[in-house]
Amino acid sequence: MSTGLDRVRDQRRLGRLDQPREIRLVPRLYYDPEAFGVFSERIARFLGTARFLVYMTGFVLVWFAWNVLAPMTWRFDPYPFIFLTLILSLQASYAAPLILLAQNRQDDRDRVQYEGDRARDERSVSDTEYLTREVASLRMAMSEVATRDWIRDELQHLLKDLEGRRRDG
Template sequence: MAAVMTAKHALGADEAKLLGELRALRRSQRAHAPDAHIPRLTLGQRVADQVAANMGSWRFIIIQSAVLVVWIALNLTAYVRHWDPYPFILLNLALSFQAAYAAPFIMMSQNRQQDIDRQQAANDYRVNVKAELEIELLHDKIDELRGKEVLALTQAVENLTNLLRKSEGGRGD
């Protein structure tokens, strides 16, 4: 325990306090359920995430492309009444309407994801600081053990030297 106290003093008061806080934070996080820190999403957040996920998928792009091709083909051919003749003003209006409503949903989802990423980065930083302080403590403990080992070896060499001198002194008489 004295080695731990010595090593903590080697860190400095501020670093030892920070390490204690980080350890306590980690213990409290482990005490809670793994999903306890995940906030509940509001209806708006769920809708924004769903819209962003769907509009950013290949399925959406393929379906929208097919609808556009059918729309243009029907309005260029004589099979049906031309409800949106070239230059397709109604189609342009529909796509503008879609973009005007999709952009805020996508931005809300991105902003929420940014907040999550920022929180994860802050957690990563705390973990890195804690790891650095823990490694520094380990280095201090190893240095202390090495110092004790060198001291014990030095003492053993002195004892052996004294024994040799005594044995040589006893033979010379």
């Protein structure tokens, strides 16, 4: 006798009943996107260096020299250099997507950094506004406080008034 638990197990094994079953002849490859992204950035950085240009130039020059100067029986890619063209095309077809992937990852990092900078700028603006309000309130409070210079001026005015009254009186 089949229990409800057995039916649930069968559904999990067979998949959802409202969707067609996916039949794969080739198993799906799983990879770590972060590791692949780091790998693509390393390749993109190398492709953008003078070292890569020197290596590629040396490779092409050796290829040309071998296929032009070597004896006919040793040449593997005669003059139109079709095999070299194929290799360079293949290299370019892999280099372009890897460079784009590296640029997308850099854009994501730049976006995160921009958001952090914007949040920090907003905090700085609010801190500046708070300090401005505090300085303004201190200035207003200071106008009500008797300062040393103000007291000195007031005492000098009182002394003048007293001297004037003593003369008059």
